Amino acid sequence: MNDCPNPDSPAAAAGQGPARRGFRLPAQLVRLVLLTVGIVVSYLAARYVLTPVSFGQYGWYRGNALAEIAAREPVYAGKAACDECHSEVLEKIAKGEHQTVSCESCHGVSRAHAEDPDVKPVKLTGSHCIRCHEANPSRPAWFHQIKVREHYGERCTDCHKPHQPNEVP
Numbered sequence: 001m002n003d004c005p006n007p008d009s010p011a012a013a014a015g016q017g018p019a020r021r022g023f024r025l026p027a028q029l030v031r032l033v034l035l036t037v038g039i040v041v042s043y044l045a046a047r048y049v050l051t052p053v054s055f056g057q058y059g060w061y062r063g064n065a066l067a068e069i070a071a072r073e074p075v076y077a078g079k080a081a082c083d084e085c086h087s088e089v090l091e092k093i094a095k096g097e098h099q100t101v102s103c104e105s106c107h108g109v110s111r112a113h114a115e116d117p118d119v120k121p122v123k124l125t126g127s128h129c130i131r132c133h134e135a136n137p138s139r140p141a142w143f144h145q146i147k148v149r150e151h152y153g154e155r156c157t158d159c160h161k162p163h164q165p166n167e168v169p
């Protein structure tokens with residue numbers, strides 16, 4: 001009976017145990033490695049699926065975006081488009097301080113009106129002069145600015161001619 005070795009004896013554990021187990025990663029490390037590989041693989045898969053085809057074509061942005069923007073219908077007509085029917089306004093404005101200001105800076109987007117005069121231009125609101133002329137420290141000092149509250153009145157065009165602003169009111 002005694003020649004049957006007891007597997008639980010200290011001798012058996014010391015003699016065979018370590019050799020039989022070999023090297024094994026602890027289970028918590030295996031999980032960690034699997035988790036990391038899982039995250040990296042799903043990141044790469046998501047990046048592959050979600051990155052637009054033209055990304056990186058020219059640089060760090062979607063190359064097709066350029067073509068899409070270029071294909072948009074312009075909404076501004078530009079000063080030259082007004083010349084056909086309002087040449088007298090262009091002549092007036094060219095002589096005064098507002099010569100560098102585009103018609104549509106005040107009158108708003110007017111392409112639709114320039115192509116079809118039956119389409120009324122955007123209605124002017126009282127605030128369109130203030131947008132440029134309200135005193136603001138970020139504007140250059142030479143630029144004519146007013147403090148609207150301390151200036152003469154709210155309806156700028158009661159005194160100023162918008163197309164000839166340098167005519168003394």
Ligand code: HEC
Pocket residue numbers: 077078079081082083084085086103104107110111113114115117121
């Ligand atoms: C094809 C001719 C034509 C072109 C181009 C044109 N307009 Fe006009 N515009 C008209 C006509 C016609 C009227 C109406 C005139 C009237 O009723 O006295 C008008 C009126 C206006 C008015 C006055 C609206 C009002 O309520 O009194 C403004 C402002 C105006 N146009 C701005 C512009 C601007 C800015 C452009 C350029 C982007 C432009 N127009 C291009 C024909 C044109």
Ligand code: HEC
Pocket residue numbers: 079082086089090093098101102103104105106107124157162163
């Ligand atoms: C600084 C702002 C401003 C600019 C720039 C401007 N306008 Fe005007 N425009 C006005 C205002 C304000 C009125 C209305 C005038 C009024 O109520 O007495 C007006 C009126 C008009 C009118 C109708 C009355 C008139 O005087 O014939 C036309 C047409 C017009 N503008 C066309 C143009 C065109 C074309 C350009 C570009 C060459 C232009 N405007 C640039 C502010 C501007």
Ligand code: HEC
Pocket residue numbers: 097098100101105106128129130131132133142143144145156157160161162165166
């Ligand atoms: C898009 C910007 C812009 C808008 C809107 C604008 N202006 Fe001007 N204004 C200018 C520029 C640019 C000048 C020329 C630089 C200067 O004289 O300060 C000027 C000059 C002036 C001057 C000085 C003229 C002088 O010789 O003393 C007056 C007055 C004036 N604008 C009145 C107006 C009135 C009134 C309106 C509204 C109908 C208006 N501006 C709307 C840009 C603008």
Ligand code: HEC
Pocket residue numbers: 129130133144145146148151152153154155156157158159160169
């Ligand atoms: C009751 C008439 C009156 C009204 C309304 C009026 N102004 Fe004036 N504005 C003047 C007179 C007069 C001057 C020139 C003397 C001065 O600067 O005090 C002037 C000067 C200016 C100047 C030139 C300032 C400078 O430093 O040379 C600007 C810009 C101006 N006005 C813009 C406006 C704007 C924008 C409005 C509307 C919010 C407006 N004005 C309303 C009478 C008026």
